[in-house]
Amino acid sequence: MGVHILSTGSSVPNFSVENKQFEDMIETSDYWILTRTGIKKRHLAPSSTSLTKLAAEAANNALSAANLKPTDINLIILATSTPDDLFGSASQLQAEIGATASVAFDITAACSGFIVALVTAAQFIQTGSYDNILVVGADTMSRWINWSDRTTCILFGDGAGAVVVGQSLKNSILGFKLCTDGQLNSHLQLMNTPKNNQKFGFIDIPHGNYNSITMNGKEVYKFAVFQVPMVIRQCLDNLNISIDEVDWFILHQANTRILEAIASRLSIPFSKMITNLEHYGNTSAASIPLALDEAIKSNKIKPGQTIVLSGFGAGLTWGAIVLKW
Structure with a gap:
């Protein structure tokens, strides 16, 4: 069974921040950021825009381009490290777009997440398990940034991208x-740093808390x-x-x-x-x-x-x- 990418879609928040706007916040400059990173601006999601909403907009754009209805989708794979719910947001995405006939789950592999998710989707297609799969990569990294850390706060933006993958006689994924x-895990992390231990009998149970x-x-x-x-x-x-x-x-x-x-x-x-x-x-x-x-x-x-x-x-x-x- 071949795998074919039927369509693509994307979405970013309307609000954007240019490099110059960082100059009043931290010790940096537009020139420094541009020459060292290549970034001129980034889009940031306000509190009214959830990760699920961004992912849904990208997904709906991809579905429209493929001339498919949400109910034509059998499986949704959401690649994200910043879900709205720690238990995962793929099910929220399923409900948001009305893909009532689909199974949905998250994959967490950070910046490699979309690659891992697309490979996973291809395996399900090739085994004949599913006909049409929606793969979405979405992150709201701005919510996990220390805005006083000049080494990281200038780098990240928020957005979502999606593809619809289907069966084909020819295999597009070679x-x-x-x-x-x-x-090497310690080189790039967003660690759970428990605090405020809670007593449960003779045991101290730490309360979960993610850092920046x-x-x-x-x-x-x-x-x-x-x-x-x-x-x-x-x-x-x-x-x-x-x-x-x-x-x-x-x-x-x-x-x-x-x-x-x-x-x-x-x-x-x-x-x-x-x-x-x-x-x-x-x-x-x-x-x-x-x-x-x-x-x-x-x-x-x-x-x-x-x-x-x-x-x-x-x-x-x-x-x-x-x-x-």
Whole structure:
């Protein structure tokens, strides 16, 4: 059974913040942020906009593009690290869009989440378990930022991207490779730091409390620049596809310097990298489907082209998928 991406969709909050607006908050400048990250602005979700709402808008856009009704969807996979409910938000998304015939669950793999979710969806399609699957990558990272930490607060934005995946005689997903190294976990974390112990008999039970994002930028940079080119080459080598045969690369939109270094290590022109980082910042699990949707709508990606998607981030996790569009 082949797997085909039927459509794409995306959504970002209306409210956006440009670099210059940080100058009154922390010791930084528009020039410093732009030259070190490539980011010009990012979209932030106000309290009235939930993660579920952003995910639903992206999902409805993808469903409309596929000419499908919500009830045509058999499975919803929501890739997010920032659910509205700690138990998961996929079921809330199912209810929000009216996909009453679907099963729904979350996947948490941070900035690699969409890659993991799309690979998971492909397995369900190939085994014949489901016909139409909605895969959504969505995060509201702004809610987990320490706004006085100049190393992280400038990086992140909120958004959602979605794809509808269905059965096909031809397989659009040619191959994939997923990786994890938990020994590097401390380089990028959002830790549960329990506090206010509560007495239960003779035992102190800590009350759960999540802190803000912490990141060792230098180590994350070294990890991404070393591991991502390697996993992409391994994935292509397994398929006997050369780097030169790839038309477009859509990588997790973390930092322009990282993307430039990866392009250099792959010996490809940076013009083959599809990027939208300057407008959205790092939207975690949303970054790849958001960039994919924009590239489809602008007719940059055309039928028959070979596309490499690659995510990397907390865990530490990373992976790549090769598509024939």
